[in-house]
Amino acid sequence: MSTVDLASVDLLGDDAVADPYPHFAALREHDPVHWSEKYRSWFITRFDDVSGAMRDERYSSDRISPYRRAKLDGPGTDPAVRSAFGVLENWMVFKDPPDHTRLRKLLTSAFTPRAVERIRPRVAELADELLDAVTSRGSTRADLISDFAYPLTASVIAEMLGVPREDRERFKDWSDQITGLVFGGMGDPDRYAGGANGMAELTAYLSDLVRAHEQEPADDLLSALISARDEGDALSHDEVISTGVLLLFAGHETTTNLIGNGLLALLEHPDQRAALEADPATAALAVEEVLRYDGPAKTVVRLMAADVELRGRTLGRGDRVFLSPAAASRDPAVFDDPGRLDLTRRQGHRLGFGVGPHYCLGAPLARLEAAIAIPRALQRLPGLGLTAEPLHWHAVLLSRGLLSLPVQFDDAVQLDAR
Numbered sequence: 001m002s003t004v005d006l007a008s009v010d011l012l013g014d015d016a017v018a019d020p021y022p023h024f025a026a027l028r029e030h031d032p033v034h035w036s037e038k039y040r041s042w043f044i045t046r047f048d049d050v051s052g053a054m055r056d057e058r059y060s061s062d063r064i065s066p067y068r069r070a071k072l073d074g075p076g077t078d079p080a081v082r083s084a085f086g087v088l089e090n091w092m093v094f095k096d097p098p099d100h101t102r103l104r105k106l107l108t109s110a111f112t113p114r115a116v117e118r119i120r121p122r123v124a125e126l127a128d129e130l131l132d133a134v135t136s137r138g139s140t141r142a143d144l145i146s147d148f149a150y151p152l153t154a155s156v157i158a159e160m161l162g163v164p165r166e167d168r169e170r171f172k173d174w175s176d177q178i179t180g181l182v183f184g185g186m187g188d189p190d191r192y193a194g195g196a197n198g199m200a201e202l203t204a205y206l207s208d209l210v211r212a213h214e215q216e217p218a219d220d221l222l223s224a225l226i227s228a229r230d231e232g233d234a235l236s237h238d239e240v241i242s243t244g245v246l247l248l249f250a251g252h253e254t255t256t257n258l259i260g261n262g263l264l265a266l267l268e269h270p271d272q273r274a275a276l277e278a279d280p281a282t283a284a285l286a287v288e289e290v291l292r293y294d295g296p297a298k299t300v301v302r303l304m305a306a307d308v309e310l311r312g313r314t315l316g317r318g319d320r321v322f323l324s325p326a327a328a329s330r331d332p333a334v335f336d337d338p339g340r341l342d343l344t345r346r347q348g349h350r351l352g353f354g355v356g357p358h359y360c361l362g363a364p365l366a367r368l369e370a371a372i373a374i375p376r377a378l379q380r381l382p383g384l385g386l387t388a389e390p391l392h393w394h395a396v397l398l399s400r401g402l403l404s405l406p407v408q409f410d411d412a413v414q415l416d417a418r
């Protein structure tokens, strides 16, 4: 990789999708503030630069409304696409202060540590239900993404919000469709028709659910969002719906990837896996290391709100910038031997959930889910190993996750034998 022509680095090339780290290393070392002609964007890869930019308001998170104004306000735009972007425009992750501050305060008052802690026993139960299903179907093969990580994280956030169990199946289709809108990058609005339909169905569903909760409050997150107050301020009906979509979406795509990437890392490092199996109490620390070693946040996006000089380059106002937590998390200036998975690592610098005003609101929930799910799968599926099938990754710039994680195991440990 050291001889690579840096101008031609393509993070969506097949080899970079399969393993972005050599590409990130080359950029970090030789061109840490990299202009990609192909993506018409900057890529920032050093820990200090990524961390600094995330705390710097000149790197704006407000990137939906400029896009809408430039591309969607004209008469030719499909109204479904326009309203789908209207939902995204209400997401706090795409806002700057003061709008961001307001939404974040209201959401924080609903999404409390208590709400997260309360779901803990259910996470273990749901994980066991899914592993029971895997082990009772007479096969010693499974896909730990579609059979385990995805349904687990989707059920957890749906249950927290108060989505009835019988409706949850439909969320996978909607969520898959919306992924294209969120992770597709801002391009041609025509590409968004499928995502817009999924968003329309999901928002219609949530609108009914919000109305039902308004009439009959329940002890769940949706009711907490409806009644959230900050100095007399409250979320509007549309904001509750948008925030519900945000939580459903943010709440499981990324966490699925953390569980999938974590299980893969452990299957590829038998010594580390043995250490975790010998002492499951170290699961929380293991999750931190997996998040650093191969975390779900490959990049986060900003739009420059001002000209900024960085390492001799000028990021111009309006330029798009990809800040890479994944590249920063393997920066040798911060982490010793960064390419080594070491579950006992105790270095405190973390960027896997971002930092600064947009620091991940769901980090405690994601940590809790992964710290339960990963050891549980290892415990319940003895002899767990990869199959000979090749692994395929989502070919997107923003997130790092497996399309599937095909595994085999010797035999199952039944629940009553634990």
Ligand code: HEM
Binding pocket: 054, 061, 092, 093, 094, 104, 157, 246, 247, 250, 251, 252, 254, 255, 258, 295, 296, 297, 300, 301, 325, 351, 352, 353, 354, 355, 357, 358, 359, 360, 361, 362, 363, 365, 366
């Ligand atoms: C391993 C799983 C997860 C990872 C790696 C992750 C990563 C991130 C990152 C990097 C950001 C910052 C984005 C930016 O700066 O632009 C973020 C923000 C956010 N995350 Fe997560 N996340 C995870 C799980 C969750 C979960 C489970 C939830 C909720 C149920 C959640 C909700 C949010 C929200 C609401 C924000 C926006 C915060 C703001 O703008 O102030 N995330 N996440």
